[in-house]
Amino acid sequence: MNGSDNKNGYMKIDYNYDVTYHYNMATDQIIVTNIKINLNREEPTQKGNGFWDTVIFANPNANLPQELGNYYLPNGDLPGINGDSLWNKYGNNNKDVFAFVSQNNQTEQYTIKYNTSGITPYAVNRNSDGTFTLFKTMDRGNLPNHSGNGDQGWHIWWINGNLKKTITVPQAPQRKTTEVHYHYNPSAIDLYFPNNIDDLVF
Numbered sequence: 001m002n003g004s005d006n007k008n009g010y011m012k013i014d015y016n017y018d019v020t021y022h023y024n025m026a027t028d029q030i031i032v033t034n035i036k037i038n039l040n041r042e043e044p045t046q047k048g049n050g051f052w053d054t055v056i057f058a059n060p061n062a063n064l065p066q067e068l069g070n071y072y073l074p075n076g077d078l079p080g081i082n083g084d085s086l087w088n089k090y091g092n093n094n095k096d097v098f099a100f101v102s103q104n105n106q107t108e109q110y111t112i113k114y115n116t117s118g119i120t121p122y123a124v125n126r127n128s129d130g131t132f133t134l135f136k137t138m139d140r141g142n143l144p145n146h147s148g149n150g151d152q153g154w155h156i157w158w159i160n161g162n163l164k165k166t167i168t169v170p171q172a173p174q175r176k177t178t179e180v181h182y183h184y185n186p187s188a189i190d191l192y193f194p195n196n197i198d199d200l201v202f
Contacts, residue, residue, distance in 0.1 A: 017135070019165070030169065031122070046105070048106055052115055052140070130171070136160055
C-alpha cells in the first residue's frame with residue numbers, strides 16, 4: 001500500500017508499506033508482527049528559516065518525543081540540531097520507530113532512516129469508531145511562545161500526525177449462555193392412588 005504526506009509545502013514524502021498482522025478474537029485486538037515502510041522524498045514547494053521538519057512512522061502506542069528548549073526564529077532551529085542528531089535521539093535503537101525522515105526547510109538537506117533490527121510484536125486495541133490503527137506518524141513542528149515577543153522564544157512542538165493507517169475488523173458476536181426451559185403439562189400426568197391398602201403392590 002502507499003500514500004503521501006505534505007507538511008504545508010515544506011516537505012513532501014511518498015511512502016509505501018507492508019504490514020503483517022492477525023486478529024485475536026479472544027481479546028478483540030490486532031497483533032502486528034511485522035511492518036516495513038519505504039520513503040521517497042520529493043522536492044518541497046516552500047522554504048523556511050532552516051527548521052528541521054521531521055516525521056516518524058511509529059507504533060500507534062508510542063509516546064510523543066519531549067524536546068525542550070527555545071530558539072530565535074531566524075536561527076532556524078535549536079543549536080546543534082540536524083537530521084542525524086534527531087535520529088540518534090528519537091529513532092535509533094527504538095523498536096517503536098519504523099521509519100524516519102527529517103529535512104532542513106531552508107537548505108533541503110535531509111536524512112531518511114529505517115529500523116533494521118526488526119520490531120517487537122504489539123497489540124492494538126479497537127478505536128472508538130471501531131477501527132484499529134496499525135501505525136501512526138509523529139510530526140516535529142515549532143510554535144511561538146505566548147509572551148508576544150515575536151521571533152524570540154520559539155519552541156519545539158511534537159504532535160501525532162494526521163497520517164495513520166487504520167483497518168476495520170467486524171466485532172465478533174457475543175454468544176449467550178445456553179438456557180434450557182422445562183415445561184410440564186399437569187393434564188398429561190396420570191396419577192393413580194389405590195382405594196385401600198390391599199391394592200398396594202410391593
